[in-house]
Amino acid sequence: MYQSHIFIPTRSTPATDEPSKNGKLLQQAGFVDKLHAGVYSWLPLGLRVLNRVSAIVREELNQHGAVEILMPALQPKSLWDETGRWEKLKEIMYQWEDGSRHHVGLASTHEEVIVDLMRRADLTYRDIPQSMYQFQWKFRNEPRAKSGVLRGREFLMKDQYSFHASAEDLATYYTGMQAVYLNIYKRLGLDAHVVEASGGTFTKRHSHEFQVFNPAGEDRLLRCEKGDYIQNTELGTPTVCPTCGGTMVEEKSIEVGNIFNFGDYYGTTMRCTFTDQLGKRQPLFVASYGIGITRLVGTIAEVLADEKGLVWPSNVAPFYGHALLVGKVDDALRKRAEAFEASMPENILLDDRDVSPGYKLKDADLIGIPFRIIFSARQGEHVEVTERATGTTEVLTVDQARAKLSAL
RNA sequence: CGGGGUGUGGCGCAGUUGGUAGCGCGCAGCGUUCGGGACGCUGAGGCCGUGGGUUCAAGUCCCACCACCCCGACCA
Numbered sequence: 001m002y003q004s005h006i007f008i009p010t011r012s013t014p015a016t017d018e019p020s021k022n023g024k025l026l027q028q029a030g031f032v033d034k035l036h037a038g039v040y041s042w043l044p045l046g047l048r049v050l051n052r053v054s055a056i057v058r059e060e061l062n063q064h065g066a067v068e069i070l071m072p073a074l075q076p077k078s079l080w081d082e083t084g085r086w087e088k089l090k091e092i093m094y095q096w097e098d099g100s101r102h103h104v105g106l107a108s109t110h111e112e113v114i115v116d117l118m119r120r121a122d123l124t125y126r127d128i129p130q131s132m133y134q135f136q137w138k139f140r141n142e143p144r145a146k147s148g149v150l151r152g153r154e155f156l157m158k159d160q161y162s163f164h165a166s167a168e169d170l171a172t173y174y175t176g177m178q179a180v181y182l183n184i185y186k187r188l189g190l191d192a193h194v195v196e197a198s199g200g201t202f203t204k205r206h207s208h209e210f211q212v213f214n215p216a217g218e219d220r221l222l223r224c225e226k227g228d229y230i231q232n233t234e235l236g237t238p239t240v241c242p243t244c245g246g247t248m249v250e251e252k253s254i255e256v257g258n259i260f261n262f263g264d265y266y267g268t269t270m271r272c273t274f275t276d277q278l279g280k281r282q283p284l285f286v287a288s289y290g291i292g293i294t295r296l297v298g299t300i301a302e303v304l305a306d307e308k309g310l311v312w313p314s315n316v317a318p319f320y321g322h323a324l325l326v327g328k329v330d331d332a333l334r335k336r337a338e339a340f341e342a343s344m345p346e347n348i349l350l351d352d353r354d355v356s357p358g359y360k361l362k363d364a365d366l367i368g369i370p371f372r373i374i375f376s377a378r379q380g381e382h383v384e385v386t387e388r389a390t391g392t393t394e395v396l397t398v399d400q401a402r403a404k405l406s407a408l
Numbered sequence: 409c410g411g412g413g414u415g416u417g418g419c420g421c422a423g424u425u426g427g428u429a430g431c432g433c434g435c436a437g438c439g440u441u442c443g444g445g446a447c448g449c450u451g452a453g454g455c456c457g458u459g460g461g462u463u464c465a466a467g468u469c470c471c472a473c474c475a476c477c478c479c480g481a482c483c484a
Contacts, residue, residue, distance in 0.1 A: 012434085016419095142482085144409095144481090356443095356446055357444065358445050359445045
């Protein structure tokens with residue numbers, strides 16, 4: 001990809017009204033554009049990252065037997081009335097009456113829709129368990145959107161719902177999902193911890209959050225100084241670790257996932273049942289699993305960025321290599337750089353713009369592609385390859401540089 | 409939703425007792441330059457957030473509204 005052909009509106013200075021690191025850098029580097037509070041356009045680079053994060057999540061879920069679907073964001077009031085959530089969520093749910101006098105809302109979550117779907121499927125014990133997920137834009141009228149893309153009013157979420165014949169079967173799958181989630185975070189370069197949490201409106205104690213310690217977070221966790229014990233402050237504030245007696249310290253963290261075990265709540269409340277081996281109707285056991293994809297991108301930006309700009313791990317980076325034509329460029333040099341780009345056009349961004357070297361170098365730092373490859377008269381037939389994260393530089397042949405990127 | 413702050417070219421900002429709307433960056437053209445956001449010359453670009461009011465005269469004073477930001481509350 002040629003940089004002159006892709007829309008990357010970088011700025012020399014960050015927005016002054018954006019205090020969060022992720023929001024500041026994602027905007028300054030041209031990954032996102034803020035339209036209004038908590039609502040962003042995802043520009044070419046940002047969308048690439050978003051898609052790569054989604055791909056990793058998708059891959060992990062598919063391996064755990066989940067299947068992708070897509071449900072509507074626009075939903076009727078009647079469904080939500082069954083659980084009383086239309087009223088309960090009216091503060092944060094966008095709700096209105098349309099031109100035909102129908103009451104509709106934009107979904108912030110999809111339990112009601114999928115439970116309705118499953119109950120109308122007339123399931124038998126042979127049909128379950130089932131686990132389905134979607135990637136979808138959620139809407140929440142946050143009273144105060146903040147922290148860049150970490151808390152938006154419109155955000156991309158992977159939400160997933162599993163249906164089981166028994167509490168035991170659900171528990172097994174639910175536990176498995178915890179491992180899947182931890183694996184996802186690991187692949188994204190994030191050090192996440194499972195924490196027991198209050199379940200919000202519907203479940204008490206049957207919810208787990210996945211937390212990444214970071215000063216930009218809005219949650220506060222208590223962490224044992226000595227061991228791994230972590231507890232959410234929502235559940236009270238012990239000063240001593242219950243497992244080892246060590247001192248508990250409060251730290252901020254970002255919630256990067258939340259899973260809920262609803263037991264038979266939906267099965268009974270919405271009469272979502274299946275027929276068992278004896279021909280009897282039994283309530284289904286339901287759990288849901290959420291990961292905010294846009295929040296994940298923000299978290300990665302927040303955690304890994306340095307004072308020069310963004311730093312992307314190679315498995316979510318928008319490109320593997322950022323090739324820069326630097327200095328006085330003659331035809332032969334340009335041809336070499338273009339051939340390099342042509343060999344891996346999807347993974348190499350070639351800065352072919354007619355701007356000064358310093359301008360290109362600053363932009364490259366800001367954008368944070370894992371490897372920077374400089375084509376310059378100074379290196380002759382060779383290229384200078386610098387790793388963004390470490391600053392480590394080596395002079396390689398073009399073939400060696402290509403091999404390095406191919407290995408990512 | 410309470411408290412506080414800010415709205416002026418694309419971005420960042422200045423604008424004094426009310427009296428012709430400015431600066432830096434960026435942008436366009438030409439030339440020079442070419443390894444850490446280069447330089448010169450020329451040039452384009454502004455319902456001063458919106459609506460009312462006071463005044464001979466409003467970016468400036470008054471009222472209302474809107475938007476954005478911060479603190480708090482809230483947070484399937």
